[in-house]
Amino acid sequence: MLHSLLFSADGDPMLCSRYVKTYKYCLERNAGAPVMPNFFSGSRGLAGLARRSVTILRILTGQINLTQGIGSANTSLAFFGGCLYALDESDLPYTMHVDPATGDISTVGRCDFKGRLVRAMTAHPKKDPVTEELFAFSYRPMPPFLTYFRFDPSGNKSGDVPIFSVKQASLMHDFAITENYVLFNDIQVVMKPMEILLGNGLPFGYDASKVPRLGVLPRYAVNESEIRWFEIPGFNVFHSINAWEEEGANGEKYLVLVAPVMLSVEHSLEQVELLHTCVQMVRINLDTGVVSRKPLSVGNLDLGVIHPSYMGRRNRYAYLAIGNPWPQVSGVAMLDYLVLERPVSILGRPGPMLWGGPFHSGTARSTSVLVANC
Numbered sequence: 001m002l003h004s005l006l007f008s009a010d011g012d013p014m015l016c017s018r019y020v021k022t023y024k025y026c027l028e029r030n031a032g033a034p035v036m037p038n039f040f041s042g043s044r045g046l047a048g049l050a051r052r053s054v055t056i057l058r059i060l061t062g063q064i065n066l067t068q069g070i071g072s073a074n075t076s077l078a079f080f081g082g083c084l085y086a087l088d089e090s091d092l093p094y095t096m097h098v099d100p101a102t103g104d105i106s107t108v109g110r111c112d113f114k115g116r117l118v119r120a121m122t123a124h125p126k127k128d129p130v131t132e133e134l135f136a137f138s139y140r141p142m143p144p145f146l147t148y149f150r151f152d153p154s155g156n157k158s159g160d161v162p163i164f165s166v167k168q169a170s171l172m173h174d175f176a177i178t179e180n181y182v183l184f185n186d187i188q189v190v191m192k193p194m195e196i197l198l199g200n201g202l203p204f205g206y207d208a209s210k211v212p213r214l215g216v217l218p219r220y221a222v223n224e225s226e227i228r229w230f231e232i233p234g235f236n237v238f239h240s241i242n243a244w245e246e247e248g249a250n251g252e253k254y255l256v257l258v259a260p261v262m263l264s265v266e267h268s269l270e271q272v273e274l275l276h277t278c279v280q281m282v283r284i285n286l287d288t289g290v291v292s293r294k295p296l297s298v299g300n301l302d303l304g305v306i307h308p309s310y311m312g313r314r315n316r317y318a319y320l321a322i323g324n325p326w327p328q329v330s331g332v333a334m335l336d337y338l339v340l341e342r343p344v345s346i347l348g349r350p351g352p353m354l355w356g357g358p359f360h361s362g363t364a365r366s367t368s369v370l371v372a373n374c
């Protein structure tokens, strides 16, 4: 569901809440019950076998048309090329419209960008604040496991850049950009689609034998010939906060990435309450290949945002949700990358709160947090 808040000079603010009318939403609204398979809920035992059988029957009889998508368009929003999109990484973007006169929200439709986007797209694309280009990728359980692409400022999609050096399908939920590069996280959470068919639960799993890697590709690359992979043990990242380029005292080139790292990644799927995410800064010397890293927080922080005008450029502050434990969120923290001895300022008062629930600030009830200029 999307919400809009319209402010006018001569009246009270107007709140509008509308469902994104995805294929899944319309199908289940008409059926009066959930019918689309939820690949993240797992499917074990006889109950799972029964659900899989019903789903297969619905597909074979045409009750479910998988070519229309399976997503909920409920992860994030992106505004680029003059359009607003609701995003879910398991589907194509849905174009949305907000009436500037009334604030009313309507679903325009599922968008394949003139036929050029043929597979689901990340829900965390990155918009360059200077060029207004949008950078994005797709991941899937069959080769090429990772595909990179971008959009020009008018919203025209580029050609695909398949990344065949990714040899195993990983859960690639997010990535990062700098002025000249895109950075991909190849982590230890891998895709196991056969588990669904075999009835063993989630289509994702933890691969203890894999070493996490960070892939660095020039952002205007037309193929993967220039990609470089840097192994970073334990660097399991779902979300990135920001990345940028730096030059050392002797002219050496560095890439810097700030991201929450899952310190107990083996719990990330089925026991998320045991997951602890600590923000770290990684520095890669592009001349020598040496990678260094340091923690920026001890708190259980994730879902970070920055001021969008600093995307891909050096910044100092980020704002993150405090897991208490995940998926419960007890407040919002401001993180100052430079003040390591006191890295977190608690803006919200810790307390029980679920996703989407009320948020109590330190002195007054609040339902939103404004990101200050940084």
Ligand SMILES: [Fe+2]
Residues within 6 Å of the ligand: 075, 124, 173, 174, 239
């Ligand atoms: Fe996310």
